[in-house]
Amino acid sequence: MSAVPAPVASAMTDLPPYLSKLNPPQLAAVQALDGPVLVLAGAGTGKTRVLTTRLAHLLVSRRISPFELLAVTFTNKAAGEMRERVAHLVGTAPDGWWLGTFHALAARILRKHAEVVGLKDNFTILDADDQLRLVKQLMDGRGIDDQRWPAKAILALIQKWKDRGEEPDRVSGGGESKLITLYRDYQARLKTLNAADFGDLLLHNLTIFRLRPDILAAYQQRFKYILVDEYQDTNVGQYLWLRLLAQGSRNICCVGDDDQSIYGWRGAEVGNILRFEQDFPGATVIRLEQNYRSTGHILGAAGGLIEKNRERLGKTLWTAAEQGEKVVVRGLWDSEEEARWVGEEIEAAQRKGVAAAQMAVLVRAGFQTREFEERLLTLGIPYRVIGGPRFYERQEIRDAMAYLRILHQPADDLAFERIMNTPKRGLGPATVQQLHTAARAMQVPLLEATQRLTETDDLKPKVRSTLRNLCEDFARWRNLLRETPHPQVAGIMLDESGYTAMWQQDKSPEAAGRLENLKELITAMAEFDTLAAFLEHVALVMEQAEGAGQEAVTLMTLHAAKGLEFDVVLLPGWEEGIFPSQRSLDENGDRALQEERRLAYVGITRARQKALIGYTARRRLHGQWEDALPSRFIGELPKAHIELQTSRGMFADGYARQAGSGYGGGYGGNYGGGSYNTPRMPVFEARAQVMPARRTSSYKTGARVFHDKFGYGTVMQVDGDKLLINFDHSDSKKVMAAFVSAAEDV
DNA sequence: GAGGTGGCGACCGAG
DNA sequence: TCGCCACCTC
Numbered sequence: 001m002s003a004v005p006a007p008v009a010s011a012m013t014d015l016p017p018y019l020s021k022l023n024p025p026q027l028a029a030v031q032a033l034d035g036p037v038l039v040l041a042g043a044g045t046g047k048t049r050v051l052t053t054r055l056a057h058l059l060v061s062r063r064i065s066p067f068e069l070l071a072v073t074f075t076n077k078a079a080g081e082m083r084e085r086v087a088h089l090v091g092t093a094p095d096g097w098w099l100g101t102f103h104a105l106a107a108r109i110l111r112k113h114a115e116v117v118g119l120k121d122n123f124t125i126l127d128a129d130d131q132l133r134l135v136k137q138l139m140d141g142r143g144i145d146d147q148r149w150p151a152k153a154i155l156a157l158i159q160k161w162k163d164r165g166e167e168p169d170r171v172s173g174g175g176e177s178k179l180i181t182l183y184r185d186y187q188a189r190l191k192t193l194n195a196a197d198f199g200d201l202l203l204h205n206l207t208i209f210r211l212r213p214d215i216l217a218a219y220q221q222r223f224k225y226i227l228v229d230e231y232q233d234t235n236v237g238q239y240l241w242l243r244l245l246a247q248g249s250r251n252i253c254c255v256g257d258d259d260q261s262i263y264g265w266r267g268a269e270v271g272n273i274l275r276f277e278q279d280f281p282g283a284t285v286i287r288l289e290q291n292y293r294s295t296g297h298i299l300g301a302a303g304g305l306i307e308k309n310r311e312r313l314g315k316t317l318w319t320a321a322e323q324g325e326k327v328v329v330r331g332l333w334d335s336e337e338e339a340r341w342v343g344e345e346i347e348a349a350q351r352k353g354v355a356a357a358q359m360a361v362l363v364r365a366g367f368q369t370r371e372f373e374e375r376l377l378t379l380g381i382p383y384r385v386i387g388g389p390r391f392y393e394r395q396e397i398r399d400a401m402a403y404l405r406i407l408h409q410p411a412d413d414l415a416f417e418r419i420m421n422t423p424k425r426g427l428g429p430a431t432v433q434q435l436h437t438a439a440r441a442m443q444v445p446l447l448e449a450t451q452r453l454t455e456t457d458d459l460k461p462k463v464r465s466t467l468r469n470l471c472e473d474f475a476r477w478r479n480l481l482r483e484t485p486h487p488q489v490a491g492i493m494l495d496e497s498g499y500t501a502m503w504q505q506d507k508s509p510e511a512a513g514r515l516e517n518l519k520e521l522i523t524a525m526a527e528f529d530t531l532a533a534f535l536e537h538v539a540l541v542m543e544q545a546e547g548a549g550q551e552a553v554t555l556m557t558l559h560a561a562k563g564l565e566f567d568v569v570l571l572p573g574w575e576e577g578i579f580p581s582q583r584s585l586d587e588n589g590d591r592a593l594q595e596e597r598r599l600a601y602v603g604i605t606r607a608r609q610k611a612l613i614g615y616t617a618r619r620r621l622h623g624q625w626e627d628a629l630p631s632r633f634i635g636e637l638p639k640a641h642i643e644l645q646t647s648r649g650m651f652a653d654g655y656a657r658q659a660g661s662g663y664g665g666g667y668g669g670n671y672g673g674g675s676y677n678t679p680r681m682p683v684f685e686a687r688a689q690v691m692p693a694r695r696t697s698s699y700k701t702g703a704r705v706f707h708d709k710f711g712y713g714t715v716m717q718v719d720g721d722k723l724l725i726n727f728d729h730s731d732s733k734k735v736m737a738a739f740v741s742a743a744e745d746v
Numbered sequence: 747g748a749g750g751t752g753g754c755g756a757c758c759g760a761g
Numbered sequence: 762t763c764g765c766c767a768c769c770t771c
Contacts, residue, residue, distance in 0.1 A: 075760055103761045125761090198761050233760085265758065365757040367763090387759085421747095428747045540761060559758050581757060599758085622756065623762035 018056060018089055022049070029255075029286045030054045033062065033225070036246075036280030037253040038273070042317045043260065043302075043605035044293030044565065051229060051255055052082055056089035058225055066092075070223040070245065071099040074230050076541050078563075079104070082229070098223070102238050104540050106201040109208070109219070116212055117204045122409055122532060124195040125539035129398060130414045131155055131197050138185050144178065158183050162199030163267030165206050165237035194411055202237045209244050220248025231256030231276075235267035243279065252280065258313050259306050260602050262559060264595050265584070274313060291317045293565055295324025297641045298611050302604040304638030309594045317605075327604065327611045329634055331646035334618040334625075338572050339375040345612055346381055346553055349568045354609075356382055358567035360554040362603050364579040369555040372572070376553065378711035380728060386556035392542040396503065396514040400521055401538060403493055407478055408531050411445035423502035425466050434459070447474065473497065486534070487525040494518060558603045569607035572614040574600075574631040600633045613637075699723060704743035712743055 019027060029039045029050045041047035055071060058064060073079045079100050087093050098105060107125065114121045126134075135151045135158075144154075157179060161171055168184040190196060196204060209216040226246050228234070231254035234242070246252035254276060261270040277283045291299055299317045306312070332338045346359055361372050369385050376383045391397060399422055402415035409415075421427040438458075439449035453459055454468040477493045484492075494500045500518065503511050524542075528534040554566070573579055580596035588595075604611050615630045699705060703715045705725060713727035723740065726732045 077760095101761065107761095127761095128759095201761085262758080263760080266760075366759090367756075370762095424748080426747070430747085557758060578757095583757065620762080 016060070018053060022046075022053065023290055025286055025288050025290070026050050026053075029288065030057050032253075032284050032286065033058060033251065035250055036276075036283040038231075038276045038280075038283055038285045039253065039255040039288065040285065040313060040315055041255055041257055041288045042291060042315055043257065043602070044291040045288035045317070046290075046292060047229075047255060047257075047288065048081065048085070050288065051227065052085040052089060054253065055082070055086045055227060059090055062225075064224055066094060066097045068222060068224040069098060069227070070105070070225070071097070071227040072105060072229065072242070073101055074233055076101060076104075076543055078229055101540070102241070103198055103201050106205045106241070107536065107540060110196070110201055110204050113208050113212070113215055116208045116215070118191050119196065119204070120194050122194070124193070124405055124409055124412050124415070125201070125536070126190075126195050126197045126414065127393070127398065127539070130195075130418075133414060133417070134189060135182075135186065138182055138189065142178075142182060142185070144182065149179070154179065154182060158186060159199055160267060162197075162203050163235040163237055165203060165240045167203065167207065193413055194409060195414070199237075202241055205241055206237065206244070209241075216244060217248070219245055224249050224251060226252040228252070228254040229256075232258050232261035232270055232273045233263050233268045234272050236269055236272075237267075239269065239272045239279075246280075250280075258311075259309070259315075259598055260562060262562065262595060262599050262602060264588070264591065270311070270595075274311060285313075287315045289315050289317055291319045293608055294319065294605060295321055295609060297323050297326045298604060298607050300641035301327040301611070301637050302601050304641065305597060305604070305633060305636050306601040308636050309597055311594060325610050326641055326643040327613065327637065329613045329637065329642050329644050330615075331630070331644075332614055332616045334616050335371055335620055338614050338616045339371045341614060342372055342570050342572055343375045343379045343381065345568075345570060346376070347379065349610070350381075354567050356551050356553045358608075359570070360556065360561065360564070360566040360568075360606065361570045361572065362556060362558050362561050362606065363573055364558060364581060364599070366557055368573055368578075372555055376555075380711065382552040383555055384552045386554060386560050390543075391517070391520075392538050394514070394517060396517055397521055397538075399499065400490070400494060400518055401535070403497065403499070404490060404531065404535060406447065406474060407481060407489070407493070408535055410447050410474070410478075413439070413446040416446050416450075419497075419499075420470070423498045425470070427463065427466065431459075431463055431467075447471070481531070485526075486528075486531045487522050490522050490525060494522075558599050561606050562602050565606055565608055567607070567609045569603065569611045570614070571600075571603050571611065573619075574613050574615040574634055575619065575628040576631055577628065578619070579631050580633070597633060597636075600631075699737060699740070699742070705740040706743045713740075 015027075019030060022030060023046075026046055026049065029037070029041075030053045033054075039047075039050060041050065055069070058069065059066060071082065073082065083094050083097075083099055086099075098108075100108075110117075110119075110123075111121050114123060132151055132155055135155050136146075139146055139149075139151060139154070161168075161183060164172075166172060168180055168187055171180050171183070190200065209219075223245055226242065226249070228242060233256070242252065242254075254273070256273050258270055258273045261268060261273070264270065272279075277285065294302075296319055299319055303317060330341060332341055342361055346356070349359060350356065361369070363369055363372075366387055369387075373383065373385065392401070399419055402412075402418040405412045405415040406419075417432065420432065435446055435450050435453065438453050439446045442449050442452065444452075450467050451471040454464055454471060459467065473493075473496060477489060477496075480489050480492065500515070503514050503518075506514075524538075525531075525534050528537060576582075579600070580593055584592040584596060604613075613634065615634060616628055618625055619628050620626075699715045699718060701715055701718060704712065705715055705723070706712055711727060713725040715723050716726050716732065717724035719734075722734055723737050724732060724734050725740065
C-alpha cells in the first residue's frame, strides 16, 4: 500500500482498499469525521489501526492539508508509531505535521509566543533534577522546615497544581498559603532563569490562550480536525488545552479506554473520558469490543474482574478465537518459591516452543523484578528489564547537557551550578553561596556575576583563578561554536573541561559505559542542525536505545506493559498490600482501588495465549519476612475462567530433603520440627494440588544436577554426602547432596 | 573541601 | 536488604 488511495465520493459503496479490512465498528470510528467523537477502544481491539486509518482517511477524503490536523499522543513511542504508519498509508513522510506528544506540541506553541508569558524563545526545559534543586534553594531562602515539608513533596504539590492548570493566584481547594507563596516564588524564579518545567509547557499555553484570544483563534482556525490518543490518561490541564483548541471546528476525536486508566497518581483524570458526552454535547460514541489478541478464558477472567469497578462506561470484550487455557492462579509458600515457579513456567513454555521474547513477567513495583532477575540468571534464561534510568536521566548525560545548556543559554544558572565543581575544581558550597549572593546583588545571572567577581579581590586567589579559567573556557567554547559544528565543539568542551578525564580515571565498573554514553550523545547531536534543536530533542524526545536482547524474557512493571502484548504473561505478587498497593489505598481509598483493579485488568489482557497469576503466603519485604494474604482481586476472578493450583508439594520437597527421606503425604499441617512457621493459605485451601516431590539419590561424577540457588551443574567429585559441583552459571561449589536433584533431560 | 559512615525509608514514573 | 542523604572527621 504505497500509492495514495483515490478519494471516494460515497463511503457506503466501493470502499477504498485501506478501509476494506476494518470491522463495522472500526469502520464507523474511521468514518465519523464530523463533530465530537469518542472511540472506546478496548484492549486488543485494533486501536492503532483505527487511529492511523482515520488520519489517512481524513487526508484523502476531505482533501485537507496535513497542517490543518492536530494529532496528540502521550509518549514519543506512540507518536513515532503513528507517524510511521500514516506515512505508510498515504505515502508521504509527515514532516512538520502537528503530530506529537502533548508536551512537544505545547513546547512548539510556547516557543512561538514565549514573550506573552515573559520568556525568551530560547528558554530552557528543566528536568526533574533541576526542579528539585530549585525548590530546595527557595526553601532555604524562605526558611521552610524541610522535615515537615520535604522538597520532593512540595515539588509534587506544585506539579499537581500545574496538572490542574492552576497558576499560583488560581490555586483552588486551599493549599497552605506558605506553600502557595513558594509556588509563586518558583514560577518567578523560572522566569528569571528563562526556563520552563514540563508542567509549564501546558500551563503557559493556557495562559497565552487566555491573554491573547487572537492567538487562540488562529490555532482554532488552523486545526480543522483534532485526534487524541489515550484520552483516559489526560489531566485537567490537557483537557482544558484540548477543549480550547477544539472550540473552533468542534471536530475532535478522542480514543481511549476508561478501563485502562492507570495514571491517576500523576494527574490523569479518568473523569475526563467518563464525562466526554457532557463536555462535548452531541458526541458520537463508538465501542470497539472485538478483541483480536487473547483467548476466551483470558478475556473472561479479565472481564469478570473489571466488572467489579463501578465508575466505568462499560463494554464487554469478545473474541472469535478459541477459549484456550484457563488463567492459572497459583498459591505459593514464599517469594523464593514464587521465583522458582516463574522460572519453571518459563522453561515449560520454552519447551512448548514459545520464544523467550514472547514472555513477560509483570510486577506491581519496580523493586519486585530483582528476585526474578536472580532466578533467571541462575537458570541461564536471557531477560531484559524495562524501566530503570533512561538515557537522558543518567548522571553523565545530565552533566554533559548542563555544559551544552550554558553554551546555548549563559543565564542557565542551574546548569552552571551543576557543573561548576564537576569535575572537582575545589569549589565547595561556600564558594557557591558567595557567587549566589553576588549574583543577586548585581541582578545578573550566575555566570556573569562569577565573571565579574574574578576581576575583583573578593575571592580567594586559588578560587579566583579557577573561576577565571572556567569563565574564559566557556567564552572560548562559545566562540568556537560560530565556526565549528556543534558536535565537535561538544567533544572539545568535554575534553578541555576535564569532564571526560574524570570518567577515564574512574575505576568503577560503570565508568566505561558512561564514556560510551557520552560518545553516543555527541553522535546524536550530528542529526540536528542547531544546538537549540538538539537540546529541545533531548529534553522532550530522547529515548532509551532499545537493548539488543531480542531473544529475552521481559521483566517490567504493569504500568510499563500497557499497550504491549505477549504469548505468555506471568503476574506474580498478587497479595494484599502489594497488589492492590496499600500505599495507594491509604492515599486515595476507593478511587485507588478501582485504579489498581484496572491495573490488574491491563496485566491479564496483555496475554495472547496464557496468563498465570501467583501469590505467596510469606514474602521478604525490605529484608524482613512478612506474612501475606492473597489479593482480593484473586477472589474476584470468575471461577469458570481460572484454574487454581496451590503448591503444597513444595513444602514436602523441603521436608524430604531435610529429613533425607521420601515425602510421605499427610500434609494437613503436621509439619514436625521444621523451622517453618505454618503459613495460612486461606482462600483456596480445599482445592490444593500436590506437586510431586523431587527425586533425590546418590550421584556419580559427571552427573547433571540442579540446585535451587545455583541452577544446573555437573558433579565433579563425590565425597560422601558432599558433592563438588561445577555450576553452569556460577563458580564450582561444595554442596550437600540433599540440596540438589538430578537434572531432568531438557 | 573531600571523603567516609550510620540511619532511615522504600510504588507506579510520560515528557 | 539496598541506596541515598545527612552528618562527621581529616
